[in-house]
Amino acid sequence: MDPVVQRYASRTTPRYTSYPTAPQFQAGFTDANYRDWLRQLDPADPISLYLHVPFCRQMCWYCGCNMKLAAKYAPVASYAQTLRKELALTADALPGRMVVSHLHWGGGTPTALSSDDLEAAMDAVRARFDFAPEAEIAIESDPRTLTADMAARIGAMGFTRASFGVQEFDPQVQKAINRVQPPEMVAASVTQLRAGGVRGINFDLIYGLPLQTVESLVETVKLCAAMRPDRVALFGYAHVPWMAKNQRMIADDTLPDAAARSAQAEAAADALRAEGYVAIGLDHFARPDDDLTIAAQTGKLRRNFQGYTTDQAETMIGLGATSIGRTPSGYVQNITETGAWARAVEAGHLPVAKGLPFRGEDRLRAEVIERLMCDGWVDADAIGRRHNAPDGWWKEATDTLREMEGDGLLTLSNGKVVLTARGRPLMRIAAAAFDAYLEGSKARHSVAV
Numbered sequence: 001m002d003p004v005v006q007r008y009a010s011r012t013t014p015r016y017t018s019y020p021t022a023p024q025f026q027a028g029f030t031d032a033n034y035r036d037w038l039r040q041l042d043p044a045d046p047i048s049l050y051l052h053v054p055f056c057r058q059m060c061w062y063c064g065c066n067m068k069l070a071a072k073y074a075p076v077a078s079y080a081q082t083l084r085k086e087l088a089l090t091a092d093a094l095p096g097r098m099v100v101s102h103l104h105w106g107g108g109t110p111t112a113l114s115s116d117d118l119e120a121a122m123d124a125v126r127a128r129f130d131f132a133p134e135a136e137i138a139i140e141s142d143p144r145t146l147t148a149d150m151a152a153r154i155g156a157m158g159f160t161r162a163s164f165g166v167q168e169f170d171p172q173v174q175k176a177i178n179r180v181q182p183p184e185m186v187a188a189s190v191t192q193l194r195a196g197g198v199r200g201i202n203f204d205l206i207y208g209l210p211l212q213t214v215e216s217l218v219e220t221v222k223l224c225a226a227m228r229p230d231r232v233a234l235f236g237y238a239h240v241p242w243m244a245k246n247q248r249m250i251a252d253d254t255l256p257d258a259a260a261r262s263a264q265a266e267a268a269a270d271a272l273r274a275e276g277y278v279a280i281g282l283d284h285f286a287r288p289d290d291d292l293t294i295a296a297q298t299g300k301l302r303r304n305f306q307g308y309t310t311d312q313a314e315t316m317i318g319l320g321a322t323s324i325g326r327t328p329s330g331y332v333q334n335i336t337e338t339g340a341w342a343r344a345v346e347a348g349h350l351p352v353a354k355g356l357p358f359r360g361e362d363r364l365r366a367e368v369i370e371r372l373m374c375d376g377w378v379d380a381d382a383i384g385r386r387h388n389a390p391d392g393w394w395k396e397a398t399d400t401l402r403e404m405e406g407d408g409l410l411t412l413s414n415g416k417v418v419l420t421a422r423g424r425p426l427m428r429i430a431a432a433a434f435d436a437y438l439e440g441s442k443a444r445h446s447v448a449v
């Protein structure tokens with residue numbers, strides 16, 4: 001690994017799927033607060049919907065998500081019913097019937113729902129919202145639970161995109177992470193979804209898994225490429241067994257070290273490029289003619305809780321336990337515990353637990369961080385002018401940025417920060433220089449004063 005990059009890589013930074021980031025959200029945000037924000041929306045503006053299903057049929061040992069094992073279907077069916085009620089409560093709180101430009105089912109495993117329950121939920125969405133003509137309707141899927149019937153019905157329900165957590169195809173690695181899904185199983189799911197009319201297919205891959213090698217990951221990329229996914233995300237495994245107890249099933253001595261992880265990440269990225277994929281943002285790849293690539297090339301790429309997206313809506317309404325949403329007024333997060341979430345909905349409340357109203361420089365810093373994470377460069381002064389901030393408003397960020405400039409990781413001139421090819425993997429560290437909430441941040445001090 002490049003020793004300079006290695007020196008920076010050990011610094012921990014948020015992933016910046018939002019700014020301010022989720023740990024800053026405050027408890028005590030109420031149903032009344034959220035209703036107030038929803039009432040202020042312009043009914044003419046398109047919105048996004050995110051629906052969360054926290055259930056999985058089996059636990060992957062690497063999982064860092066907040067999920068529940070569902071050995072029986074009854075709790076899942078009950079959850080699906082409550083989700084429809086939350087949808088109706090939320091639609092009632094909006095200033096009118098609104099248009100949805102993006103809808104995303106995430107989890108957990110949304111395909112842990114039965115086909116009937118998924119269809120009932122989509123019918124409930126269509127009863128209360130209109131879809132934009134080119135709306136993206138996406139679902140995270142799992143080839144181990146996706147039946148042929150559900151694949152066909154997903155197409156008929158109008159889904160345009162499905163994503164799969166492929167991670168790695170090597171049988172030994174799959175066994176070590178407790179997620180056995182041979183390439184033939186994934187290929188069959190992809191074929192069924194495409195036959196049903198789903199146009200876009202996303203794969204997620206992970207490097208740094210137990211027993212994984214450069215060779216096994218490159219072979220995985222080749223097997224994936226043969227299935228022609230439109231987009232591929234490449235993430236690093238975060239081993240935090242003190243936080244995610246299931247990760248204790250992964251023995252430390254089976255994990256690749258930092259140098260091996262880095263070699264895997266580089267080899268997988270090279271293999272994806274060799275297969276014709278274009279690198280996007282921090283960790284995504286897409287076909288040259290994919291909407292995500294076009295958005296990246298035209299400065300329209302966005303970043304939200306689902307990662308990189310073409311979604312331009314300023315409002316995302318999150319439904320389901322744990323879901324996070326965003327309005328022009330701020331961020332909001334639902335109750336995490338499914339029982340408490342369901343009781344709140346049954347009592348007729350929007351089941352919110354936390355929120356963060358935008359204030360001060362939040363919107364300005366959010367825009368700068370998002371552009372840096374999406375484009376690899378940002379004109380911080382130009383964005384500042386749009387927010388009525390004087391040129392050089394970001395002076396507290398310059399110590400870190402000058403240090404990175406000295407190491408050849410970025411250039412700084414005329415109010416612009418431009419990451420070099422060497423610095424691109426470190427875009428989160430450049431973004432963190434603009435984060436006023438980070439512990440010890442100079443920006444935090446300047447805001448406090």
Ligand code: SF4
Nearest residue numbers: 056059060063065108
């Ligand atoms: S399917 Fe996803 S959410 Fe469920 S256990 Fe595996 S990694 Fe976690």
